[in-house]
C-alpha cells in the first residue's frame with residue numbers, strides 16, 4: 027500500500043506588511059501570542075502542533091473576505107478554525123499562515139420551522155444549536171462525540187451516533203454560503219428539499235476540510251422531536267455476536283435511531299469514567315425513536331434478534347435522565363479510553379465497510395490487535411458499518427506510534443479490500459492522505475487536483491491537506 031508520511035511542507039514567508047494590514051483591520055482581534063497560536067495550531071490528533079503565524083477572530087462574512095483577500099495578496103495560507111476537535115491533523119498550519127477563528131460567527135440566522143430547516147453561522151456548536159431549537163419541537167440530530175461547530179462538521183462531512191437513522195452532514199446540509207480563495211462569496215443550494223440545478227456545489231464543499239473556501243452560512247435540515255424514545259443496552263459473549271445482531275437489525279429494515287458498539291475494554295473505560303457497572307463484555311447500545319407503538323415494535327424485533335445472537339442482560343433506559351447518562355457515557359468514551367493509559371494520546375482508525383462485511387472486518391481486526399502491546403479499545407457506529415480502534419500510545423515513545431501506524435495500515439487495507447473506505451466520518455486531514463490513491467485511484471485524485479486548481483490556484487486554503495498539490 028502507498029502511505030507515505032506527509033512530506034514536511036516548507037513554511038511560507040509571513041510578511042510584516044500583512045500583519046500590519048490585519049492589525050489595521052482587526053485591532054485586538056488579531057493575535058500573535060504563542061498561547062493563542064498554539065491553541066489554533068493543533069487538533070485532537072497525536073501530531074505535534076504546527077503553529078499559524080497569526081490568528082484572527084472574525085465576526086462577519088465581510089471580515090472573512092478581508093482576511094482571505096489580504097492573504098491572497100501576500101500569498102499566505104488561510105486555515106479556518108471551528109472548534110478544534112478534528113482528529114487527523116486538519117488544523118496544523120504546515121505551511122504557516124493565518125488561522126481564522128470562526129467562533130464569533132455563531133448566530134442562528136433563521137429557524138424555518140414549517141420547512142424543517144435552520145440557517146446558521148458556522149461557529150455555532152451542535153449543542154448551542156439544539157439549545158436554540160429547544161422550544162420549537164425540532165432538533166438537529168448529528169452528534170460527533172465532541173461539541174463541534176456546524177462549520178467544522180460541514181467541512182469534515184461529520185456524523186455520529188444518530189447517522190444510521192438521520193444521515194450524515196452529506197444528507198443534511200441543504201445549502202452553504204462560502205468565501206472563495208479570491209474573496210468572492212457564492213451561495214450553493216437553496217432551502218428547497220431537492221434540486222437538479224447544475225453541479226452540486228454544496229456536496230463539493232461539504233467534506234472539503236477548508237481546502238476550497240471558508241463556509242460562512244449553512245442551511246441544515248431539522249427533524250421533529252420523536253413522540254417516544256427508548257434506549258437499551260445488552261451484552262454479548264463475543265464481538266462477532268454483537269456485530270451480527272447489528273447487521274441483522276439493519277438488514278431487517280428496523281429504523282433504529284442509534285446502534286453503538288463497545289468492546290470489553292471500552293466498556294471498562296466508560297465504567298470507570300462515568301461510574302457505571304456494565305459487565306465487561308462486548309455491548310450494544312440502542313435507541314429507538316417513533317410513536318409509542320412503533321418504538322415498542324422496533325424494540326421487540328431487536329430484542330428477538332439480540333437473543334438469537336446470544337445477547338443477554340438487556341436493560342432499558344426509558345427515563346430521559348437514564349438515557350442522557352447512557353449517551354453521555356458513550357459520547358465521553360474517547361476521553362474515558364485515554365484514561366486507560368494515563369498520559370496517552372490516541373491514533374484513531376475510522377474505517378467504514380459495507381454492512382454485509384462488517385462482522386468479517388471487525389473479527390479480523392480483533393485477531394490482529396491481539397498481537398499488539400498497545401491498549402486498543404474499539405467503539406463503533408456499527409449500524410453504518412463504521413468503527414474506531416483507539417490505539418493508546420505514549421507520545422514520548424516513537425516505537426509506539428510506529429506500531430499504531432502499522433496496525434492502522436492493516437485495518438485500512440482490510441476495509442478497502444472489503445469495499446469500504448479509510449474514513450467514514452473523521453476526514454483525511456494529514457493522517458489519511460496516503461490512503462486516498464489506494465481508495466480512489468490516481469485519476470480520481472487528479473480530478474480532485476483540477477477542482478482545487480480551479481478554486482484555489484495559489485494553494486492558499488488549508489494547504490497540505492487531503493492530497494498533495496503544488497500551485
Ligand SMILES: Cc1cc2nc3c(=O)[nH]c(=O)nc-3n(C[C@H](O)[C@H](O)[C@H](O)COP(=O)(O)OP(=O)(O)OC[C@H]3O[C@@H](n4cnc5c(N)ncnc54)[C@H](O)[C@@H]3O)c2cc1C
Nearest residue numbers: 108109110111112170171174175177178179181185236241
Ligand atoms: C471525543 C471526540 C469524539 C468525536 N466523535 C466524532 C464522531 O462521532 N463523528 C465524527 O464525525 N467526528 C467525531 N469527532 C471528530 C470531530 O469532532 C469532527 O471532525 C468535527 O466535525 C470537527 O468540528 P470542529 O468544529 O471541531 O472543526 P475543526 O477541528 O476546528 O476543523 C476541522 C476542519 O474543518 C475546517 N473548517 C472548520 N470550520 C470551517 C469553516 N467554517 N469553513 C471551512 N472549513 C472549516 C478546518 O479548517 C479543518 O480542516 C470526534 C472528536 C473528538 C475529540
